[in-house]
Every structure is written in structure tokens, then in C-alpha cells.
Amino acid sequence: MQIKNNVFVITGGGRGLGRAMAESLAKQGASLALIDLNNENLLEATSSCESLGGKAQGYVCDITVEKDVEECFVKIKKDFGQINGLVNNAGLMRDGMLIKVKDGELQAKMSVDQFQSVVNVNLLGTFLCGREAAAIMATQGEGGVIVNISSVSRAGNIGQTNYSATKSAVATMVTSWAGELARHGIRVGGIAPGVIATEMTAQMKPEAIDRMISAVPLRRLGETAEMAHTLQYIIENDFFTGRIIEMDGGLRI
Secondary structure, X not given: OOOOOOEEEEEOOOOHHHHHHHHHHHHOOOEXXXXXXXXXXXXXXXXXXXXXXXXXXXXXXXXXXHHHHHHXXXXXXXXXXXXXXXXXXXXXXXXXXXXXXXXXXXXXEXXXXXXXXXXXXXXXXXXXXXXXXXXXXXXXXXXXXEEEEOOHHHHOOOOEHHHHHHHHHHHHHHHHHHHHHHHHOEEEEEEEEOOEOOHHHHOOOHHXXXXXXXXXXXOOOEOHHHHHHHHHHHHHOOOOOOOEEEEOOOOOO
């Protein structure tokens, strides 16, 4: 699929990786529908995309609410006339240990809210947006592409029971959807990034960043431009579907 003149929806598009991927597509002439909860971030992101040559519009939407997602995608289709691609990027992290025990005494447990809130955004949100985008693409009859953003943590990670479970699940959705949607000309891929340099990592303590870097064979964090380049490959390669690209600098070697 070509990028120029096609319409791509990006969830969590107001900042971080979502915005970086949107800006990369905008430079190549794409039209962007950016979904986020923060309207201020959306205004900044859409303005940036338009300055780079792409058409962009922001949509404030809670992707964990079915009715809101349905209405949002209807509006996007009405505003742009079509939807050609979706990047399921929005995600939430609420890290914590399953239990904490000290001197034989239970100190704390991961709460249901801590678990469920991550499931709602990362898993339910991905499902709802993927379903609505697929329905529109299939009825358009022109095919399309869906990209789920998973994580290297999908293999399991200490302190991330909730996050790892959801990122594993969205990776399996890639395989399931690729098989189901191929008949409609819709390809589905995934990206499992390691630690990428974003505003969030920039706020971390230097010693924490050093620990992360020491675990990466390439001894550095990934760049948002590298993430965007991986997305571009999936979009443009019409024989790519049902697979996850690990973009982690060899972290899982």
C-alpha cells in the first residue's frame, strides 16, 4: 500500500510514539486521524502533521467505551471519506508486583483496578478500534492494513503482569485477524518495540536508563524514527501479514 493520499488512524496519536509515527506518515503525504484523550496534545500533533505536508484531524475518544469508539470511527469515515489503515498504538502502564511480602507478612497485592485498567486500554481498546476499522475497510472493498503495537514485554516481565498479558494478547490478535481479514484484502501486522527514547524515558533517572541500556546488545535506546520506519515497511510491503517485527535492539537474544 502506498502512504501518500491514504488515510491512517492512529490511537494515542497525541504524543510519544503515536505522534512520531503520525509525523513520519504526514511527511509522505498521508492523511491522519489522531485519537487521544488529551485535546491539547491532539491540537499540537495535528498542527505538526499539517506543517509537514499531511492533512490531520484530532478526535477525543475513550477507546475503552464501545459506543464512543463506534461513533468516533463513523465520524472519521465521514470526515475523510475512507479509512485505509489503523495503528493501534494507545497503551497504559501501571506496573507493580503481583504480591509484596516482607518478613513473612503480606504487605500488598496488585489490585483489580490496577490490572483491569491496563486490560481496558491495551486490550479492549485495541479490539474495539480494530473491529471498527476492519468493518469500514471491508465494506469499502479496497483492502487496508492494521498494525498493533505490542512490546518486548509480551514474553513476560517482572512487575508487569497486567502489561505483559495485554501485549501478548494484542500480538495474538495479529495472527487471528490476519487469517480472518485476508479475504477482504486487509493485512494485519505488529511491532514489538523494546525501550524507545520518548518524553517518558527522558524523565527517568539516569541510573534507570543505564540499566536498560546495559541489557540491550546495541547499548542504546531505540529512536522514534526507527519505529516509524518499521511501520512504513509494514504498510508498504503488500506481502507482509500475520507477523510481529521485534524492534528491540536485540534485547531478547
